[in-house]
Amino acid sequence: MTIAGISGVAFTYWFFLMKKEKEVAVSDSVDIIVEGGYNPEVISIPKGKLTKINFKRLDPTDCLGEVVLGDFKIRRELPLNKSVSIEITPQKSGEFVYSCGMNMYHGKIIVK
C-alpha cells in the first residue's frame, strides 16, 4: 500500500506538474480552442505588432465562460461554440499568463 501510495503521489506530480509546454509561434492570428483548458496553451507573439487571438469555447464548464488577460486589461465572455476575437498589441516582452474567470485554467502568451 505504501508503494502504491508513493506511486500515486509521484504519478499525480508527474501528470499535472511536469507536463512540457508546447509553444506555438503566432504571427498574425491564432485560434485557441477552449476545452478543458486552452489549446494551444502557450503561444508566442511578436512585440509591438497587432495579434488577433480567436477564442472558441467548446467546453460548457461555467468556469471557462470568461477569459481574463489581466496584463492586457481584457476580460471577455466566451459564449459556448462562438468565436470571440481579442486583439492585442503588446508593448513589452515577457511571459503573460491569462486565465479563466475563476483563475483555474491557465494559458500563456510569450511576447518576443
Place this chain on the structure above:
Amino acid sequence: METKTVSIKGMHCASCVRLIEKAVGKIEGVNSCNVNLATEKATITFDSKSVDDAKISSAVSSVGYEVLKEENQEIEDYEKKTKEKELRDLKTRVIVSLTLGSLILFGSFPGLMEFAPSILKNFVVQLILAIPVQFWAGLPFYRATIPALRHRTANMDTLVALGTTVAFSYSAFVTLFPQVIQGIGVEPLPYFDVATIIIGLILLGRYFEAKAKINTSEAIKRLIGLQAKTARVVREGKEVDIPIEQVVAGDIIRVRPGEKIPVDGVIVEGNSSIDESMVTGESIPVEKSVKDVIVGATINKTGTFLYKATKVGADTMLSQIIKLVAEAQASKAPIQRLADLISSYFVPIVIMLAVATFVIWYIFGPPPAFLFAMLNAIAVLIIACPCAMGLATPTAIMVGTGIGAEHGILIKDAESLEITHKVKTVIFDKTGTLTHGKPQVTDVIPFSVIARSEGGPHSKSGDWQSTTEDRHADARDDVLRLAASIEKGSEHSLAEAIVSEAESKKIKLQPVTKFQAIAGHGVEGKVDSKQVYLGNRRLMEREKVEILNQVQDDIERLESEGKTVMMLATSSRHSKRSEESQLIGLIAVADTVKESAKEGVKALQKMGIEVVMITGDNQRTANAIARQAGIKRVLAEILPDQKEAEVRKIQAEGKKVAMVGDGINDAPALAAADVGIAMGTGTDVAIEAGDITLINKDLKTVAQAIELSKKTMRTIKMNLVWAFGYNIILIPVAMGILYPVFRILLNPIFASAAMALSSISVVSNSLLLKKVKI
C-alpha cells in the same frame, strides 16, 4: 413611437429599396420606413405596442430579403439567453439531486433511517435513485474533468468528479457484490448519500454563486444602460428622430425638457439645467448655456436647447468611462499574485494529499481502515475550494471599481486601487484643482499714463484736458489694453481672465509681434514699437525692472488677500531692454477657492493624511489660498517643471504620495506620484490622464477615492484570509488530523456544504462593498 435601424441582407438595386419600404410600410402600426441602399439599412418608425422585431423580419423576408441582427447585439442576446438557460438547467439539477439525495439520506443516515420507509432503506433502490444524480446532475463535473485531464490540467470539477465517483463506485460495488466486501471483513454499507448530497450541495453553491456573480459586474451594464437610444436631429431644416448610431459629429440636435442628451456636444442655442449625476456623481444640476459643453447620457431638466454634436460613438465621455471601467475590472491587482501562484499548484497538491490520506488511514487507521481511508480521502477532495481563492480578488475589484464609477471616481486599474489605500500625503495643485481655475481681474493699478501719441486705440485729441479721474480710468484701460493684447496669444488661465476683462470693457486690442511665453515667468511681445513684459517678480528681476517701495506695498497687500499680482513693464528700445524697462502697472487676478475645498481637505486630514498645496504663485498668495482651504503645508513659487521634483522629495520622506491635478498641465507630476489623480471640472476631464480620474468638481471625492480603496482592500484581504484560511485549516481536518486526540472526523457531506459556502461567502463579501458608504 419607436425608431429602429436594422441591417438588411440581399439588396442590390433601387427596386429592392422600394419593395422593402412597401412591405414594411404595410405593417399596421408602422409610421415610416426609409431604406438606404448604400448602407443596407432600414430606419423604421413604428408603434412598439403593435409592431415588434418579428413582424418587421417577416415582412422583409416575405419579399426575399433578410433582417440581420447587429453582431454585438446578437452576441449579447446569445450570452443572455445562454446564461439564463444555464441557470435554469443548474436549478433543475440542484432540485433533482437534492431531492433524490435527501431520500437516500433519509433511508441511510443513522438517526434518520429509523423513521424511513423500508423501500428507501433498500440498497438497490438507493442505487437507482443515485444513478441520475451521479450521471445526469453530476454530468457537468465529468464534462469539465475529461477534457481537462486530456490537457493534463485539473480544477475543482476534477476533485468533485473524483470524490463522488469513488463514493458512488464503492457503493454500487457494495450493493451489487456485498459478499466480496463482507469477505474482507467490512460491513457492506453503501455511501450513495455521500455522492448524491455532495453533488447537490456543490451545484446549489454554484447556483447561488452564479446569481451573485451577475451582480458583481452590474456597474458596466448600468453605464451601458445610460445611453440614449435616439436623437432628434435637425436635418434639412426638419427635426427628425434617428437612432443614436446614425448621429455624426457636427449634427445639430434638439433636446427637450426631461430628455436624455444623446451624445457629447456644445450648446448653440438656448439654455437649461442639466442633471449630470449619472455620469459625474455630482448631485446638483448644472446650469448650461451657449458654448457650454454637455455630456451624452445626462438628463436635460428644464429648458429646450439646440446643440452641436462634437463626440459620437466610441469617442463620447460615457463610452470612454465604460471602456475604462471594463479595463479596470479586467486588470490584475499585485495582491492577487500569491493567489495566482498557489492556485496553479493547488488541485494537483490536493489530489496528492488525498492519496496520502488514503494510504495513511489504510495503514495506520482503526478498523474498518478501508472505509476510514476512503471517506477521509473523499472529504479531502471535496473540502478543497480553489474557487474561493480565484474569486477573492477579482470580485472585490469588480465591485469596487463599479462603485467608484457610480461616484464619478474612475480607477484605471486594480494596481492603482491597491496603491491608493497606502497614500499618506495628498498634494493638490492650486489652480483649477483647489480653486475654480477661472480667475477674474480684481485690481488694475496704473503707475504712469501711457503716451497717447504711441498709437493707443483710445487716443484722441483733447485727452490732456480730461479730469484727473478720467485720466486715471483711461490709464487703467491702457494697462489692461496692453496686458490683454499681449496675453491674447497665451493659454494660461490668468491670461484668459485679463483678455475677458478687456473684452467686457470693450477695449480694442492691439496686434502683437514676437510673442513669447516664458515658463514660470510670464509673457513678452512687441506692441507697436514697444517691448512689453507681463509676468511675476521673477520676470521683472530678469528684466531689471525697478520696483519702488510704494509699489512693493501694493503688491504685498494684494498678495496677502490671496490675489496673484502680475506686473506690466515696457521698454521702448528692445535691443537694450534691460536698461530701459520700466513698470507701468499692476494687474491683480483672484481665483476663488472651491466650496468643497475646506471639507475635502478636512476629510483627508481626518483620515490622518497630510495635505500639501503646490503652486507657481508666490508664497504670500499661496498662503492666503491655503489658509482658506485649511492646508498647512504649502509649496509655493514652484515652476511647472519643478513640480515633479517636489513630488519626489516628499516620496523620499518615505511616504506614498497622491498628486491631484487637472491632468493637462501637471502630467509629469501626476506620473511621478504613486497615485496620479486627475480632476476634471465636470465635463472637460482628461480621462486616462491619471491612475484615478475624478469626473466631478467636488474635492471631497479625493477622500472618497482613498476610502474606497481602503474598503476594497479590506474586502480583498478578508476574502484572501478566508479563502486561504479555509483550505489551510479544513484540509488537515478532513485528513483526520484531529482524530488521534479529539476523535473528530469530517463527514464528506459536511465537507461539501462547507465547500459550497466557501465560494458563496467570498462573492457575498465582495457584494457587501456595495453597502459601504464612501
